[in-house]
Amino acid sequence: MLFFHHKDAGQVHITLENTDFHSLIRVRRKKIDDKIIFINITNKKNNNSNSNTDENSNKNLIKYYTYNILNISKRSAELELISQHTENAFTGKLHLFWGICEIKTITSTLPILNQMGVEKITFVECERSQGNIKLTEKIFEKFNTILRSSCEQCGRNTLMEIDSINFQTYLKNIKISPNVEKNYICDFQENIFSDNEIIKFKSNKNSTIDNYYLFFIGPEGGFSNNERLEFQKISEKNITIRKFNTPLVLKSESACITVASFFL
Numbered sequence: 001m002l003f004f005h006h007k008d009a010g011q012v013h014i015t016l017e018n019t020d021f022h023s024l025i026r027v028r029r030k031k032i033d034d035k036i037i038f039i040n041i042t043n044k045k046n047n048n049s050n051s052n053t054d055e056n057s058n059k060n061l062i063k064y065y066t067y068n069i070l071n072i073s074k075r076s077a078e079l080e081l082i083s084q085h086t087e088n089a090f091t092g093k094l095h096l097f098w099g100i101c102e103i104k105t106i107t108s109t110l111p112i113l114n115q116m117g118v119e120k121i122t123f124v125e126c127e128r129s130q131g132n133i134k135l136t137e138k139i140f141e142k143f144n145t146i147l148r149s150s151c152e153q154c155g156r157n158t159l160m161e162i163d164s165i166n167f168q169t170y171l172k173n174i175k176i177s178p179n180v181e182k183n184y185i186c187d188f189q190e191n192i193f194s195d196n197e198i199i200k201f202k203s204n205k206n207s208t209i210d211n212y213y214l215f216f217i218g219p220e221g222g223f224s225n226n227e228r229l230e231f232q233k234i235s236e237k238n239i240t241i242r243k244f245n246t247p248l249v250l251k252s253e254s255a256c257i258t259v260a261s262f263f264l
Helices: 018-027 044-049 053-058 103-115 137-154 167-173 195-204 225-233 252-261
Strands: 013-017 035-039 061-072 076-088 094-099 120-125 161-166 180-186 212-217 240-242
Touching: 013 018, 018 076, 094 252, 103 120, 103 137, 103 252, 120 167, 137 161, 161 167, 167 225, 212 252
Parallel strands: 094 120, 094 212, 120 161, 180 212, 180 240
Antiparallel strands: 013 076, 035 061, 061 076
16 A cells, blocks of 8 residues: 545544554554554545635645554554645646446456556446436446555555446537547547557646547447437547557457557
């Protein structure tokens, strides 16, 4: 673990209880006088909204807080802040639109996509998405818990943003999305990604310009014929349809990981 998340990071004193206490004291066997680094892992939207006017210049910086363990009791531990420093907030270049599939598939793939630097995932309700799957607030809370744990392991200091929309909302928004470098739809029936395109993805990943690549991956079974007809109605200036350079059929989550690898 490179650091740990705590909602009270930055306070002079914090108390570890419940799962935090179990994880750090019982499992990782931290002792009195051990030093632990904490941050409050949020997405950049929340981080920026909490900044006042005087702090706007620092909105792309994340504060790291080093604590010393003062006391350990049977069910809690008391920690004291001893130092702090700032580092640049992580920023990715990939906004992934992902057709809703089974929850267990999403939960097993989220940590991988988080570690690969995906900036945002928007889950899209498609015709071939299973109708009984609903992304409720409780499920999103579970997703965020998984993402925070992944951040602690890989060192990512901002939380991947996640939300959900339906297919028609995707079609409406795709024409007016700001700060978009290019918009791709991955399907089985079009031209393959060229080497030059993939090289461009990799060369732009460290760009300081606030722009993003949008990729739409369908659910299991891919896009329906109706959805493909809707894509054809969108101007070629707004979308580019591509397929992967393989004769094999990729599962939905495998396609997402493949696209994320373009930006490593």
